[in-house]
Amino acid sequence: MTSAYDRLTERFSRIAVIDEAAAVLGWDAAAMMPAGGGAARGDQLAVLAGLAHAQLVAPAAADELAQAEADSAGLDAWHAANLRLMRHAHTRAVAIPADLVEAQARANSACEKVWREARNTADFSLVQASLAEVMNLVRQQAAALAPALGLSPYDALMDGYQRGIGAADVTPIFADYEAFLRASLPQAEERQARQPAPVPAQGPFAATVQEALCRRLSERAGLEPAHARLDRSAHPFCGGTPTDVRITTRYDEADLSMSLMGVMHETGHALYERGLPASFARQPVGQAAGMAAHESQSLIVEMQSCRSDAFLSWLGPELLATFGGDPAFYDPANLTRLWRRVERGFIRVDADEMTYPAHVILRFRLEQALVSGDLRVADLPGAWNEGLRGLLGVVPPDDAQGCLQDIHWYDGGVGYFPSYTLGAMAAAQLMAAARRAVPDLDAALSRGDLGPQVGWLREKVHGQGSLLGFNDLLQAATGKKLDPADFQAHLTARYLS
Amino acid sequence: MTSAYDRLTERFSRIAVIDEAAAVLGWDAAAMMPAGGGAARGDQLAVLAGLAHAQLVAPAAADELAQAEADSAGLDAWHAANLRLMRHAHTRAVAIPADLVEAQARANSACEKVWREARNTADFSLVQASLAEVMNLVRQQAAALAPALGLSPYDALMDGYQRGIGAADVTPIFADYEAFLRASLPQAEERQARQPAPVPAQGPFAATVQEALCRRLSERAGLEPAHARLDRSAHPFCGGTPTDVRITTRYDEADLSMSLMGVMHETGHALYERGLPASFARQPVGQAAGMAAHESQSLIVEMQSCRSDAFLSWLGPELLATFGGDPAFYDPANLTRLWRRVERGFIRVDADEMTYPAHVILRFRLEQALVSGDLRVADLPGAWNEGLRGLLGVVPPDDAQGCLQDIHWYDGGVGYFPSYTLGAMAAAQLMAAARRAVPDLDAALSRGDLGPQVGWLREKVHGQGSLLGFNDLLQAATGKKLDPADFQAHLTARYLS
Numbered sequence: 003m004t005s006a007y008d009r010l011t012e013r014f015s016r017i018a019v020i021d022e023a024a025a026v027l028g029w030d031a032a033a034m035m036p037a038g039g040g041a042a043r044g045d046q047l048a049v050l051a052g053l054a055h056a057q058l059v060a061p062a063a064a065d066e067l068a069q070a071e072a073d074s075a076g077l078d079a080w081h082a083a084n085l086r087l088m089r090h091a092h093t094r095a096v097a098i099p100a101d102l103v104e105a106q107a108r109a110n111s112a113c114e115k116v117w118r119e120a121r122n123t124a125d126f127s128l129v130q131a132s133l134a135e136v137m138n139l140v141r142q143q144a145a146a147l148a149p150a151l152g153l154s155p156y157d158a159l160m161d162g163y164q165r166g167i168g169a170a171d172v173t174p175i176f177a178d179y180e181a182f183l184r185a186s187l188p189q190a191e192e193r194q195a196r197q198p199a200p201v202p203a204q205g206p207f208a209a210t211v212q213e214a215l216c217r218r219l220s221e222r223a224g225l226e227p228a229h230a231r232l233d234r235s236a237h238p239f240c241g242g243t244p245t246d247v248r249i250t251t252r253y254d255e256a257d258l259s260m261s262l263m264g265v266m267h268e269t270g271h272a273l274y275e276r277g278l279p280a281s282f283a284r285q286p287v288g289q290a291a292g293m294a295a296h297e298s299q300s301l302i303v304e305m306q307s308c309r310s311d312a313f314l315s316w317l318g319p320e321l322l323a324t325f326g327g328d329p330a331f332y333d334p335a336n337l338t339r340l341w342r343r344v345e346r347g348f349i350r351v352d353a354d355e356m357t358y359p360a361h362v363i364l365r366f367r368l369e370q371a372l373v374s375g376d377l378r379v380a381d382l383p384g385a386w387n388e389g390l391r392g393l394l395g396v397v398p399p400d401d402a403q404g405c406l407q408d409i410h411w412y413d414g415g416v417g418y419f420p421s422y423t424l425g426a427m428a429a430a431q432l433m434a435a436a437r438r439a440v441p442d443l444d445a446a447l448s449r450g451d452l453g454p455q456v457g458w459l460r461e462k463v464h465g466q467g468s469l470l471g472f473n474d475l476l477q478a479a480t481g482k483k484l485d486p487a488d489f490q491a492h493l494t495a496r497y498l499s
Numbered sequence: 500m501t502s503a504y505d506r507l508t509e510r511f512s513r514i515a516v517i518d519e520a521a522a523v524l525g526w527d528a529a530a531m532m533p534a535g536g537g538a539a540r541g542d543q544l545a546v547l548a549g550l551a552h553a554q555l556v557a558p559a560a561a562d563e564l565a566q567a568e569a570d571s572a573g574l575d576a577w578h579a580a581n582l583r584l585m586r587h588a589h590t591r592a593v594a595i596p597a598d599l600v601e602a603q604a605r606a607n608s609a610c611e612k613v614w615r616e617a618r619n620t621a622d623f624s625l626v627q628a629s630l631a632e633v634m635n636l637v638r639q640q641a642a643a644l645a646p647a648l649g650l651s652p653y654d655a656l657m658d659g660y661q662r663g664i665g666a667a668d669v670t671p672i673f674a675d676y677e678a679f680l681r682a683s684l685p686q687a688e689e690r691q692a693r694q695p696a697p698v699p700a701q702g703p704f705a706a707t708v709q710e711a712l713c714r715r716l717s718e719r720a721g722l723e724p725a726h727a728r729l730d731r732s733a734h735p736f737c738g739g740t741p742t743d744v745r746i747t748t749r750y751d752e753a754d755l756s757m758s759l760m761g762v763m764h765e766t767g768h769a770l771y772e773r774g775l776p777a778s779f780a781r782q783p784v785g786q787a788a789g790m791a792a793h794e795s796q797s798l799i800v801e802m803q804s805c806r807s808d809a810f811l812s813w814l815g816p817e818l819l820a821t822f823g824g825d826p827a828f829y830d831p832a833n834l835t836r837l838w839r840r841v842e843r844g845f846i847r848v849d850a851d852e853m854t855y856p857a858h859v860i861l862r863f864r865l866e867q868a869l870v871s872g873d874l875r876v877a878d879l880p881g882a883w884n885e886g887l888r889g890l891l892g893v894v895p896p897d898d899a900q901g902c903l904q905d906i907h908w909y910d911g912g913v914g915y916f917p918s919y920t921l922g923a924m925a926a927a928q929l930m931a932a933a934r935r936a937v938p939d940l941d942a943a944l945s946r947g948d949l950g951p952q953v954g955w956l957r958e959k960v961h962g963q964g965s966l967l968g969f970n971d972l973l974q975a976a977t978g979k980k981l982d983p984a985d986f987q988a989h990l991t992a993r994y995l996s
Contacts, residue, residue, distance in 0.1 A: 053550055
């Protein structure tokens, strides 16, 4: 006779398999699908989401959970964590009424379409009403989740992306960073101004050659071609499934860093998926520990390793051999000046690692105010511009470069943004710990070898799945919970000394 | 209040959407997926198949069918046909016990794996036991379907690929063709021997240039890039969905015809899918009328049009302009000698259009004997070789070129083979009717323009979906049911005069 817990593992495995199908179809939509397939693809993804949801909210699932919890005394730490995560997923799923799920899917999809037009024309008024409706539904979603999870409404939204971290954790960390930035950014700019002007890129760099190089670097970092693909899409991402990871990038023939660093970023995500514990594949505990944890893995590969002095000292000559042209451009010192340039910009995804958190802090504050109702959607553009002025001293020339730049809110995604900066901070903390544990880490990087670092991450992060929460994972790997001091120390070393 | 028929259309739409997802994943597995994703993909496809099956066999579906049939008096011809096809699909699905469905999935998948090894090593003994198990289950499947459908066991299997055609229809047609071939093949060979020796291909023809040309020809034939892709796979096929068709081919740099004619073949399939009635999308009546009908559409484009004198007279100079080299190779008369060559070969997929039916006739006879039990699996290699000797006068040097060459039986697919030749015959019949109805059809082909022909097919075949059965579709389009005389007349004109 199968135990209730065994039946649950089958149920969650079935859900995961449906999610895998949807993940491949999502990748296909971005990387392969002809435009005319879009409407049908939307239906396919909606039906798969509905089928997965139905498995989770089925009455039998509640019975299995209650029985498995009653029988849980003998479960080891992994299975006990798995059962807790099953309960958590179930709690979230049943908390939201079916008609709200549908209303959100419709409103998000409609708003996202209007947003594209609004961004193209830099006209916030086009999307204001749609966004107001999306935010209205997000507030209902948060209100439904909050009591079920015992969290505040905003924290209940954050919990959907990174369990165990709430606004009360993030607020002081971000305030501290704001103070750090206020003091450090001018110093970094002064230091940068004193350096020689960088020799600009000597393109064109043929996209096909860039692609071959990106593939080689990604493989060198440990991403096996038998389990991964690299393709092109308008917006780079990592998708697919743990045994079949799909990463994408885009190529600019005038610029090497976008594709190279973009692919190494996605490779970091992909290595995390590849390194998840295979014995818990398709179970909640076998999945990544959250989006902040995921961002830490992309950023430790891209920002901590591939933009390090050590790695660039290896990469420069490789690039020269690959593309030819003026050796001065490929000089590692020149690459650091070009590819580690701080700048008070308007666009989050183009930001350097020092100013990036300011963009996140702005969104974190605004989205809390949108959820609480303290900020009306109509007042968003003004609040955005004032907020960026306060943080970075610059004001976007239009809303396309301001509050219209990111898809997240217009697609109903509220509570995600902090993950980017929590991930950046965790990456610095993990890098510091890896350096202590793996003495030859930087020597290996200076040979273009990420092996020692990735090996350490596999053990300390990837292989842990969701056994531990975000802070407990960091505690086990680095000896302390999230400590933003390591990130500030990293920036100080890289930009101020 | 929604009617039972409306609920059924929603149910079948949901099933079709799940099937669409599976179709894209199937394409991905062949054209994109890294090898390491294979195991997970198998699970994804199995779960999707199970979810679609569950929708069909749900108790509510039976209730809806009974109610909709009771209320069906007011349905027009399309909706009435749709309801009949829903009943048919339901009858097939519920006739087979769930444990037999599972046993077949397991046995077919296991046998297919062993078959690859057996074919690679030309060792039938490796796969004999697996094939016996597959055939044992196929017999159970046929025995379960036959009474439910009121058909013989073999016809119940054929019905899964082409409704409305059974062994009693096919047997005399094939006997007649065998007699035709016995008289005509030697004459065609004699005529061929009297012609000048063809100038062989002047390759290499770069795969990327072939691919661009294939894309252009496919688009010229009417396949819109907004709704279709052309990619590469080991075995060419047409997959995807009606608004997002995916065709594949492979390239041999020493040979142009494989990719060009292969792509035009798949384009014929793709145009059928694209031309299905959009107002019945995702409904049974909105789908292609069966596999013989589908083959007729690939073969009318490839064999009837693209290998015609008229089209080759346009294509030759196009190819010369694209690839350059000895003009003698590209001379249309030379291309007809090279690309319309009859040959008594061993391999079905390499066969010319005159000998191809012999390969099908062989399989049709053998698979009936396997289903009835008159032929034991152990005796298949000998029966194969004797059968081919009787039909074409040649005997394969080994089983890899004999009874191991096709995947169909080893994957549980019995009853499909006749569709290839029924399709070839229907293609000739449709072409003759199109020529009568569209006077400038050949003139257009001689300008490389398939427009008039495809336009006629859209109206007479594609846009009819499954409103009519195979013979009724031909009757409406050509004025008569399937009549093999048109195919024989086509071959006589092309190979004997």
